[in-house]
Structures are given as structure tokens and as C-alpha cells.
Amino acid sequence: MPRPKVVITGACGLLGSHLMASLVRRFEVHGVDRHPWWGDEPMHVLIGELDEPAFFERAVQAEAPDILIHCAAWVNVDACEQEPSRAYAANAALTRRLVRAVGPHCLVVYLSTDGVFPGEAPLAREEDPTAPPTVYGRTKVQGEQEVAQATENHLIVRTNFYGWSSGRKTTFGEWLYRALARREPVTLFTDFFFTPIYVVDFVERLMRLLEGPCRGIVHLGGGDRRNSHC
């Protein structure tokens, strides 16, 4: 019996790389990223730009996945603020092309963010109205809408995670850990709350979600509500 085929965009990023390493045990996993794979275990990763039609066709359309996990995004919140149209193209328009390219049988998993909420409110529920305070958050809401309009067979997972990545980009968690280890002063926030989850725990819970029957919007966070920048 062939194993279900999973295509993971953003496969070499923080979340994508952890997903690749875990899902490969149960699925036929194909990664897509503009950067090369960096883990010890060899993985099937196509390297290229999803904005380029020929690469998009080869990496997504031709693969006809059973599950698409869309992690690729422009995640630099400050840069998105400076270039809203580029943020829209990276986070919403690409999502629209992806969800239209895969068949209706395909489960689309869209990685969204707690940044669809303002951050100063108590814990948010899935049915709460979104009110993103940033361009990044707005484009992620637009990405959510593209997914929800295209197919009922979706999981929109709003989250905030931390963990170790390739080292190519310093994640917030890595920056904080190193600053504290060097006993450097750090400036954080007191008026912004989030509930981050360790990326390994996130992957384990997402794998359970893939089995169903839960579909639609899901909030997946850690056990502690923190105040800080994320």
C-alpha cells in the first residue's frame, strides 16, 4: 500500500525542517524551499522559488499531493511593514495559487499565526474575530481566507512556536537563549501576550490533527501565557 504523499513548502525553515524529519516516518514526504536541506538525515527537497511558474508546476502541481502543508511565508514582521505588497504576494497570493493547484481530495494545512489577534487580549478562541495589528498578520488572515474559500478540506493552524533552526536565520527563541546565556540585557514587552509552543511538541500535535476528524481553524499553543515580543 503506497504511503500518502505530503508536500511541505518552507521545508528548510524552522517548522518545515522539524515536520520533514517527523513526517518522513509515516508519509512519502517531498519538501520545497528556496534554501537547501541542512539536516543530517537526507531528505527529498526540491530547491527553487515557488514564485517561478515552472518550478511551482514541478514542485506542487506535478506532485499531486494527498496533503499540502504550507509553511513558506515571509515571516519578517518589520520588513512586511515596510513592503506590504511584497508581504501580500508572499503570504496571500502564493497561498491562493497553491490551494488552487492541488486537487479537492488534498488536505491543505495552512500555517497561520497568533498575530491575527492584537496580542493584548486574553486567550483567543477560534471563533473570535481577527484584528491583526501588523501587515504580516493581515496578510496571514488573507492567506487563511484563500484556503477557506478554496476547500473545506483544510486545517488552518494558528500558532506561535520556538525551537532550534538551521542557524541561517536567528529565531526569536535562539536570540533570547543566547542573550540570557551571555547575561546580556534584553528589552521585551509588557503589553503583548502570547502562548508559544516548543516546535517538537507542535509537530507531534499536528501529526495527530492530520489523522482527523478535526478540520477548519485550530489554535495550537503552549501551556503558558507569556508577555514578550514574538
Ligand SMILES: NC(=O)c1ccc[n+]([C@@H]2O[C@H](COP(=O)([O-])OP(=O)(O)OC[C@H]3O[C@@H](n4cnc5c(N)ncnc54)[C@H](OP(=O)(O)O)[C@@H]3O)[C@@H](O)[C@H]2O)c1
Ligand atoms: N516562527 C513562529 O513562531 C511562527 C509563528 C506563527 C506562525 N508561523 C508561521 O509558520 C510558518 C513557518 O514559519 P517558520 O518560522 O518555520 O518560517 P521560516 O523559518 O522562515 O521558514 C520558511 C521557509 O520558506 C522559505 N520560503 C519562503 N517563501 C518561499 C518561496 N516563495 N519559495 C521558496 N521558499 C520560500 C523561506 O526562505 P527565506 O528564509 O529566504 O524567506 C524559509 O526557508 C509560516 O507560515 C509562518 O507564518 C510562524
